[in-house]
Amino acid sequence: MMALAAWLWDTAFAPFAEFAFMRRALVATLALSLSAAPLGVFLTLRRMSLLGDALSHAVLPGVAIGFMLSGLSLTAMALGGVVAGMLVAALAGLVTRFTTLKEDASLAAIYLVALALGVMLISGHGTQLDLLHILFGSALGVDSQGLLMVAGVASISVLLLAAMYRGLVLESFDPVFLGAAGRRGWLWQQGFLMLVVINLVAGFQTLGTLMAVGLMMLPAVSSRLWHDTLPAQLINASAQAMLASAAGLLLSYHLDTPSGPTIIACAGALYLASLLFAPGGWLPRLWTTTHRVA
Amino acid sequence: MVSACPLVALHNLTVSYRQHPALHHISGSFAPGSLTAVVGPNGSGKSTLLKSIVGLLPIEGGRSGGALTVTLASESIAYLPQVAEIDRSFPIHVRDCVLLGCWGSAGAWGAVTQAMQGKVDAALQAVGLEGFERRNIGSLSSGQMQRVMFARMLAHDARLILLDEPFNAIDAKTTAALLVLVRQWHQQGRTVIAVLHDDALVRQYFPSTLLLARELVGWGATSEVLTEPNLRRARAMAEHWDEAADLCDIDVLAAKKVAA
Numbered sequence: 001m002m003a004l005a006a007w008l009w010d011t012a013f014a015p016f017a018e019f020a021f022m023r024r025a026l027v028a029t030l031a032l033s034l035s036a037a038p039l040g041v042f043l044t045l046r047r048m049s050l051l052g053d054a055l056s057h058a059v060l061p062g063v064a065i066g067f068m069l070s071g072l073s074l075t076a077m078a079l080g081g082v083v084a085g086m087l088v089a090a091l092a093g094l095v096t097r098f099t100t101l102k103e104d105a106s107l108a109a110i111y112l113v114a115l116a117l118g119v120m121l122i123s124g125h126g127t128q129l130d131l132l133h134i135l136f137g138s139a140l141g142v143d144s145q146g147l148l149m150v151a152g153v154a155s156i157s158v159l160l161l162a163a164m165y166r167g168l169v170l171e172s173f174d175p176v177f178l179g180a181a182g183r184r185g186w187l188w189q190q191g192f193l194m195l196v197v198i199n200l201v202a203g204f205q206t207l208g209t210l211m212a213v214g215l216m217m218l219p220a221v222s223s224r225l226w227h228d229t230l231p232a233q234l235i236n237a238s239a240q241a242m243l244a245s246a247a248g249l250l251l252s253y254h255l256d257t258p259s260g261p262t263i264i265a266c267a268g269a270l271y272l273a274s275l276l277f278a279p280g281g282w283l284p285r286l287w288t289t290t291h292r293v294a
Numbered sequence: 295m296v297s298a299c300p301l302v303a304l305h306n307l308t309v310s311y312r313q314h315p316a317l318h319h320i321s322g323s324f325a326p327g328s329l330t331a332v333v334g335p336n337g338s339g340k341s342t343l344l345k346s347i348v349g350l351l352p353i354e355g356g357r358s359g360g361a362l363t364v365t366l367a368s369e370s371i372a373y374l375p376q377v378a379e380i381d382r383s384f385p386i387h388v389r390d391c392v393l394l395g396c397w398g399s400a401g402a403w404g405a406v407t408q409a410m411q412g413k414v415d416a417a418l419q420a421v422g423l424e425g426f427e428r429r430n431i432g433s434l435s436s437g438q439m440q441r442v443m444f445a446r447m448l449a450h451d452a453r454l455i456l457l458d459e460p461f462n463a464i465d466a467k468t469t470a471a472l473l474v475l476v477r478q479w480h481q482q483g484r485t486v487i488a489v490l491h492d493d494a495l496v497r498q499y500f501p502s503t504l505l506l507a508r509e510l511v512g513w514g515a516t517s518e519v520l521t522e523p524n525l526r527r528a529r530a531m532a533e534h535w536d537e538a539a540d541l542c543d544i545d546v547l548a549a550k551k552v553a554a
Contacts, residue, residue, distance in 0.1 A: 045384060167402040170394055173384045180348040180373040181397055228430050230385045 015253045024142045025249055028206045029263060031154035032215055033241030036199040038161060038234040040220025042192065045230075046172045048104065049221065052213040054111040055193070056200045058088035059209050060118030063201075068125045074146050078201050081209075085197030088114050093190050138208075140252075140259050146205050153202035157195050168192055169230065207260040214264035215241050222271045225278035240270050301326045301454055301485050302347055303363045308354040308542075309342050315542070316342040318509045324487060326453075329480040331496040332489045333520065334506035334528055340489040341376070343506065344456045347487075348373045364454075369398035372452035374443055376459050382432050388442055389427040392417055395449030410449070417448035422471060437468040444472055455479055457488040461495070473499055493520060507531035 015022045043049055062084025066076035088110050095106035142150070161168075170178050171188040178185040196216075203212025219240035223233045248263030255262070275281050300323035309317040317339040324330060332340045345351045346362060348371060355361045364371070372395075395417070396410045418424055421441040431439060440460065447455060457476075461469045477499065479486050490496050496503060496516060503519040505511040507528040512519035 163403070169386070170397060172381075173386055173391075174380055174394070176350065176373070176375050176379055177394065178397070179350055180368065180371065182368055224385075228385055228432075229387070233385060 011254065012250060015250060021140050021142070022249065022253065024144070024147050025140050025206065025259060026246060028142050028147050028150040029215070029245035029249065030242050031151050032199070032203050032206065032212075033219070033245050034238050035154035035157040035161070036203060036212070036216040037219045037223075037237035037241040039157075039192075039196050039199055040216040040218075041223060041230070041233050041237050042168060042172060043196070043217065044220050044224060049217060051104070051107060051193075052196060052200065052216050054107050055085055055089065055196055056209045056213045057115040057118075058111040059085045059197065059200055059204065061114050061121055062087075062118075063204065063209065064118050064121035064125070068121065074143075074149065074205060078149060078204070081201040081204060082198055084114060084118075085201060086194055089193040089197060090190065093186060093193070097186060138205075138259060142206055150202045150206060153198050157199055157202075160191075160195055164188065164191055164195075207263065211260035211264050214267060215245070218264065218267035218271050219244065222267075222274035222278070225274045225280035227279075240274075241267065244270055299326075299365060300324060301328075301365060302487075305361055305363070307346065307361045309339070309346050309351055310354060314539070315508060317346070317506075318542070320506075320510050322504070322510065322513045324485060326485055327480070327483045328502055329476070329486045329500055330488070330502045330504055331500035331516065332487060332504045332506060333491075333493070333496060334511070337508075338506045338528065338531075339508050340506055341458050343504075344373065344458050344487065344489060347371075347454075347456060366454055370453040371456065372447045372450045372454070373456045374447060374458060374460055377436060377440065377462060380439075380443075382434075382439065384431065386431055387427065388423065388429050388431060388434070389414060389418070391431055391442055392445045392449050395446040395451075398450065398452075413449045413451070414445075417445040420448055420475065421445045437464050440464055440468065440472065444475055448475070452484070454485045455487070457486070459489050459491065461490070461492070469495075493525075496520065 016026055040052065043051055059081040062080035062082070063077045064080070065084075066073070066078070066080030069080075070076040088107070092103065092107040092110050095101055095110070096103045099106070101109075167178075167188045171185050171192075175185050178188070199216065200209065200212045203209075203215060206212075207215060219237040220233075222240055223236035226236050227233045244267035245263050248266040249259060251257065251266065252259040252262035276283050278284075302324040304320050304322050307317055307320045308315050316337075320343070332343060334340050342351065346353050347364060349357070349368065353359075353362055392414045393406065393410065396406070396413065400406055400410065418427065421444050423438065423441050423445060426434075426438070426442075431442060434442065444460075460472065464472070473495075476486055476488070488500070490500075497520060500516055502514060503516040504513045505519050505524055505528055507530075509531060511528045511531070512521075512524045
């Protein structure tokens, strides 16, 4: 019994108790889980599951410009990323409003241009290592300043999402109704995209621009298999993201793998489990072969 | 309740998709408290007319150009689009969906009052959906879904109600139940405009009719508009489609006349 407790302590708690960088990484990823995963649920509801991916690429040229201007300064790169992401989201929004192109088409076109620009900038002015760092991040390298940024963004994002909740639900569910009621529907959409952008940027140091999407989307997709109501899905998504974060950090510590991808792989394992065991998944269909009379 | 000022006035209204008019120089008005059926073949611009009134489409000459005047705030207009335009897989309860009808008064941040809850209860009862409050809309049949949409309009309490093919794919029993509501709205002095395909139903329930075929074929008392010659004319006009049609010169001529 004591041996088991000791083993549990060594594997699950000691890494966090002993190392400050592990604690910082844990807090940062937990904060991100709280704010980003619910946004992912809204993205899947709006059938824009791949939008996070597109926006994360769009952030790249901004991060690159920030890096070029002031080196590995977190503030500069984050600011550049936010500006670039918002610019792409706003441009795509404008194209959608004033032409016949739909949201996904206009965004696809613009983010690809942004991504190309970003890669051109980085390869011209940095090394391969920088590119890898920006794309895949490193949760274990989060310093106090980075932690404050993640915590700040997560707090603001959760509060804003709460404030926007009713409008966002209506805009996702029945945009025609909202459009008929006041013609301001696109404001909700733009506000929501801004939230997605700042969350992706907050995640870029911890997880990298590419992996940040994983923490946003994977738990969100899995959570939809578990519940029929939106509030439950939002909570489930955050919980799964947190579980994946803690497990991923521990695994990456013990197996010596990069932290970001390990966290996302853990979220992927939860997704696989959800696919099999959740009420909306595959196995319950095999178990429930009976039906009610009415 | 007859008032001199019409609720919706169309003055030479043209709405085009890529330069091809879906509505072509329509003039006329909907009086407050009127109950009008909009009839015409497919592609005759019926849905376009409703969408223009709601403000979902850009109209030629702009919203303030005088082609279309709506003397109502947008909160007082309820619009029911065709069935297919709502995402039925969305995780939302019937009750919450009906409560959205109160968006005009509650908005994004306003409290949901006891009065609104009461309205929702009454609306659900009126459409015969008691006991369905906690059901997800994904589990409803299309008839039940249409009842939910009508309940939402009841909660909305709008002065002008626009219905786009409300009884498509709806069985006779549900149609009858929903028509009772339409009749009640009419008795309460609300203005109702409904796009319909069933001529018999229009003759039975709708005092006035607007017959469209991209252009105006007839607008007035149903018995005078829904005549065989008019319907034949409407069918013939809608079938006519020319990719390389010349530019319409009605406006050009009018402009010249003003200039002269």
